[in-house]
Amino acid sequence: MIEIDGRRLNARLQAFAAIGGTRKGGVNRQALTEEDRRARRLLAELAWARGFSVFQDPMANLFIRRAGQDETLPPMLIGSHLDSQPAGGRFDGALGTLSAFEVLESLEDAGIETERPVVVVAWTNEEGCRFAPGCMGSMAFAAGEIPAEWQQKLATDGAAFAGELKATIESLPRAQMLPLGFPIHAYLEVHIEQGPSLEAGGISIGVVTGIQGTRWLNVEITGQTAHAGTTGLAYRRDPLRALTTALSGLYEMIMPSDPDARFTIGRISVEPGSVNAIPDKACCTVDIRHPDPARLDELERSIASGITTEAERQRCTVAISRSFDMPPCTFAADLQQVVERAAAERGLESMNMLSGAFHDALFVNRVAPSALIFVPCLDGLSHNEAEHVEPEHIIAGCQVLAQATLLLVSTADS
Template sequence: MTEGLAINGERLLERLDRFAAIGGTDQGGVNRQALTVLDRQSRTLLTELALKRGFSVFQDPIANLFLRREGKNPDLPPLLIGSHLDSQPAGGRFDGALGTLSAFEVLETLEDLAMTTERAVEVVAFTNEEGCRFAPGCMGSMAFAEGAIPDHWRTLKATDGADFAPELAATLQSLPEAQSRPLGFPVHAYLEVHIEQGPSLESQGLPIGIVTGIQGTRWLEVTVTGQTAHAGTTALTYRRDPMRAVTAALAVLYQEIMPADPSARFTVGRMTLSPGATNAIPESVRLTIDLRHPTPERLDAMEARVKEIFEGEARGEACKVMLARIFDMAPTQFPPALLEVLDQAAESAGLAAQHMLSGAFHDALFMNRIAPAAMIFVPCRDGLSHNPAEHVEPEHSIAGATLLLHAVSLLACVEA
């Protein structure tokens, strides 16, 4: 049933170029942030392409965009494939767009070959996966999985000052051709093609990674408070210096957490000193810590160690410490049965593949809460992503879409 199946690689590459021009930057990257005019332009183009092929187009209240190719039995839950179209401010051409356009290429290939599927196959472009303009990220898949838009999202402000509710409304109104559908519906399975955003596949010369799960992420906000005083007149004995406590704590944690556990990730991404004067000891230091690990038990242990070390160093400097958990996303394991389908698809497509874990979270994580989900990774040059220099070799873009086609043929019960 899957023998000889092939996508139109030239068409896929042309589409990648065409969408990269929407929000294209002088550095060769893409700035197409969620719910902007440029994001709407990309949604409009995808809708136009879908309508030309006779596919049905829908959008839900969070502006997730769906393109449906009907199956023989419309009552069966559809197979969902896709990703997102929004980018980082200094993003690349492939993050998100490759997955969405690979999925659309699969839909077009099924149509080109006049293949009948038992169930409908739908492409989805989820809203605001990146989370750089409006936080949190993965808004579309999160709301889809929950079946509702959280009330507090409606009052969010963008990094550019725009209000969320009017931007969402404008995005929905920009596609009058799309039929409205409610948030959330039964899904047979969800598959997503994505760049690896790491160096493993490229370093091993492999075209495909079959993603077995996504590691957990926990964000902490640590505030250490001491006493501001004159930098020149305050001797060491009289100082209550929160920065000294912070640097001592970080020195321990940097030496402990990642060196002791290859699966652990420890990152300080933001730090603010107050009052922020050159000639004053700071009164407080606030920083964020990003912890990641495949197991919840290790995340708990890492958080406990962060708390222990900061409290100890703060006491030594006569300072106080407050630690707050500001984000907590549990690890996800994708269903073995769906991974077996991807293994079979890779074999039928003649593509070498290895199983691997994702260090970043994606829409598939939230979809996996309501339906079987899995991901296909393709290599990117030097593992670079969220960067204008992000690059995927043409043959690897084609390989990812080819594997997706073979997997769809197995999951949607294709008939010639």
């Protein structure tokens, strides 16, 4: 058994929440900003103060290493991210990163020697709100390279990705540089559920079995702009009417008929956007999610068919393209069992669950066995300044992470 310091962990969460803190109690610490760099510097300084080694890679992923008895063994990797949404909460990402660092400190406090090294990671740009896509750091780590097209990306505030990445790396000159990607034994991540299931069930720990697949579509319907007052119904080629009629049908069909499906329209725009003109063009984004890849294919076909049919009825043309395609993933069954055992050893009830959101663990799972541990958040609310996790759940998640980590590093062949 290993005991973590709950007071220290909660104090750390408060200290990091002050970096980019908002008036409503949330956090604005977007990826590769000065606030993000300040959080990275604080974590690195805490690590150096405890005698741990600090590294970063070309993607600015930050690694804190505690040596093992056999330094030739691939390390156990634990962590999450420090970046936030523009009006985000103080627990999304930071909880997992600081819980992982607390595990490292607790091992050191107890003088526990592990067969293999234990490494804490703070992944770069998990949120994807300032630079898209999200999970850039873990994605590049798993691929072993930074996609060339990322170098040309601009932030929502106009900043160049290449320049912001360079400035972030240079903000920690004392950290040693590592190549992108290295062998790891396994990966564990603690995260808030961002949903209501654990809280509703009164359960402390979610053992995540997998992450559902996600596809993003861009829809563009083109009609003909015309005068709002003089153009009768028979002469209209209204793309917005086509779009909204089609979406109404899809809303009624997709999620009501399939509890595992998710269908979301995040953006709608029209051109020319005049109050007294029929639009020439109507566009929207579509986010669809499902744990079954075959069902994702079916959903995409249904969406394309429904929108195309209605567009043709309104004498409009339609173009639909994918902008993001992430297959579902299943986490390693043996690691799930380790997390369940760790929760039981700490006297905590756990339940298996699927994640509706994607996390860094999804991409690390492509190169090493990975597991994701969920803890409840108040009302399931996340990506919101009111995001809240009770101290007892913060401590429970960290205890399970610590116990599971100890189980996985206790022997060289574990």
